[in-house]
Amino acid sequence: xxxxxxxxxxxxxxxxxxxxxxxxxxxxxxxxxxxxxxxxxxxxxxxxxxxxxxxxxxxxxxxxxxxxxxxxxxxxxxxxxxxxxxxxxxxxxxxxxxxxxxxxxxxxxxxxxxxxxxxxxxxxxxxxxxxxxxxxxxxxxxxxxxxxxxxxxxxxxxxxxxxxxxxxxxxxxxxxxxxxxxxxxxxxxxxxxxxxxxxxxxxxxxxxxxxxxxxxxxxx
Amino acid sequence: xxxxxxxxxxxxxxxxxxxxxxxxxxxxxxxxxxxxxxxxxxxxxxxxxxxxxxxxxxxxxxxxxxxxxxxxxxxxxxxxxxxxxxxxxxxxxxxxxxxxxxxxxxxxxxxxxxxxxxxxxxxxxxxxxxxxxxxxxxxxxxxxxxxxxxxxxxxxxxxxxxxxxxxxxxxxxxxxxx
Numbered sequence: 415x416x417x418x419x420x421x422x423x424x425x426x427x428x429x430x431x432x433x434x435x436x437x438x439x440x441x442x443x444x445x446x447x448x449x450x451x452x453x454x455x456x457x458x459x460x461x462x463x464x465x466x467x468x469x470x471x472x473x474x475x476x477x478x479x480x481x482x483x484x485x486x487x488x489x490x491x492x493x494x495x496x497x498x499x500x501x502x503x504x505x506x507x508x509x510x511x512x513x514x515x516x517x518x519x520x521x522x523x524x525x526x527x528x529x530x531x532x533x534x535x536x537x538x539x540x541x542x543x544x545x546x547x548x549x550x551x552x553x554x555x556x557x558x559x560x561x562x563x564x565x566x567x568x569x570x571x572x573x574x575x576x577x578x579x580x581x582x583x584x585x586x587x588x589x590x591x592x593x594x595x596x597x598x599x600x601x602x603x604x605x606x607x608x609x610x611x612x613x614x615x616x617x618x619x620x621x622x623x624x625x626x627x628x629x630x631x632x633x634x
Numbered sequence: 635x636x637x638x639x640x641x642x643x644x645x646x647x648x649x650x651x652x653x654x655x656x657x658x659x660x661x662x663x664x665x666x667x668x669x670x671x672x673x674x675x676x677x678x679x680x681x682x683x684x685x686x687x688x689x690x691x692x693x694x695x696x697x698x699x700x701x702x703x704x705x706x707x708x709x710x711x712x713x714x715x716x717x718x719x720x721x722x723x724x725x726x727x728x729x730x731x732x733x734x735x736x737x738x739x740x741x742x743x744x745x746x747x748x749x750x751x752x753x754x755x756x757x758x759x760x761x762x763x764x765x766x767x768x769x770x771x772x773x774x775x776x777x778x779x780x781x782x783x784x785x786x787x788x789x790x791x792x793x794x795x796x797x798x799x800x801x802x803x804x805x806x807x808x809x810x811x812x
Contacts, residue, residue, distance in 0.1 A: 497796070503791075594790050
């Protein structure tokens with residue numbers, strides 16, 4: 415959880431980023447459980463930044479959802495990501511980049527994951543290019559649990575992985591999530607997501623300029 | 635889906651075998667709305683070896699989605715109830731002729747269409763009146779592919795494009811019929 419640990423104990427920058435990614439992964443993989451909702455209620459932005467305020471608004475939404483009906487968020491998640499036939503959104507890289515599921519972007523991602531030595535857990539059935547699993551991988555990269563140094567074609571490292579597999583579509587996905595007809599609780603998640611994507615994109619760009627490296631390959 | 639459960643008493647008959655190599659076969663002969671105070675399998679009559687057996691009372695379930703089939707049944711010259719038996723047990727009692735005939739394809743089963751009691755025909759008629767929704771046959775046609783029909787799915791599914799129930803009382807009808 416990101417918020418409870420923020421402020422009191424000073425985490426370094428990468429650990430905080432890992433917490434943000436892990437938070438996005440957990441709310442996008444499955445609807446938040448009662449315990450998770452309570453934890454979200456306790457989140458406080460703790461700052462005047464846009465991201466901090468977005469977290470505070472999410473905490474307010476979680477409090478409202480917990481006060482009315484615990485199944486509300488679950489139903490919303492169903493309408494958004496599962497649905498009858500399909501959900502309102504298809505949170506897969508392949509769909510956003512090509513218009514179809516299980517296309518080349520997924521194959522590219524699988525190849526890169528094989529190089530990185532990461533594979534899908536046995537009880538997970540979503541393709542790897544789901545936004546939640548990509549967020550989980552980013553959390554692992556930020557915390558140092560995973561390493562993307564093995565990737566080729568200028569995509570080595572965390573920045574390269576992000577630029578290749580998330581940057582082309584994740585901001586668009588969070589914009590879509592913000593305007594999806596059923597989104598209510600998830601509207602705030604979308605806000606956090608798109609702010610965080612923006613921060614990440616600018617931070618990687620800044621780091622790249624400071625290091626004076628050649629621009630990372632976005633796609634190939 | 636609304637449904638109604640009626641109880642029907644089933645009476646079966648078995649004749650003495652014509653040859654010494656075949657055994658007796660119990661065949662349903664009538665269904666009654668008046669349940670008899672007899673146990674299932676009770677012998678009602680035995681006249682010259684022709685045995686009449688009461689098979690007990692069984693559930694006849696009417697489903698609101700099958701009203702078209704019940705109408706077809708009532709429109710026949712002799713409205714019937716289909717009784718399917720496996721061995722000496724009643725497997726199914728139905729007022730849906732197509733379900734009954736489908737059961738008859740199994741040679742292991744004895745399936746008989748027995749006359750429908752008038753009281754049952756009346757309550758079946760009431761059930762049809764309460765639940766029948768007339769469905770117009772809608773012939774779908776192949777639409778030539780144009781640039782307007784993008785094979786790619788929409789990024790955000792709008793509420794109008796979501797799956798809706800197309801049959802029954804709360805149905806919106808097939809898509810494209812307006």
